[in-house]
Amino acid sequence: MGHHEVLAAVANGSHVMLCGHSNTERGYLPVLKASLEAELAKDLPDSRIDVVVSKRDMDPLEIV
Numbered sequence: 429m430g431h432h433e434v435l436a437a438v439a440n441g442s443h444v445m446l447c448g449h450s451n452t453e454r455g456y457l458p459v460l461k462a463s464l465e466a467e468l469a470k471d472l473p474d475s476r477i478d479v480v481v482s483k484r485d486m487d488p489l490e491i492v
Contacts, residue, residue: 450487457481 429437434444464479 448487448489450489454485
């Protein structure tokens with residue numbers, strides 16, 4: 429949502445919560461990792477594929 433869209437929504441009595449695209453997806457990554465590992469193990473039982481979730485990745489935007 430852009431700034432003016434937020435203002436319009438608030439003016440119409442709505443509440444707005446902006447979570448940010450990047451941060452809202454990070455919490456799901458461990459779930460996705462487990463799902464990928466399970467599917468890969470099922471489809472490729474003789475292969476060893478490591479699924480890794482970065483510990484250093486972070487939101488590229490900083491609130492100052």
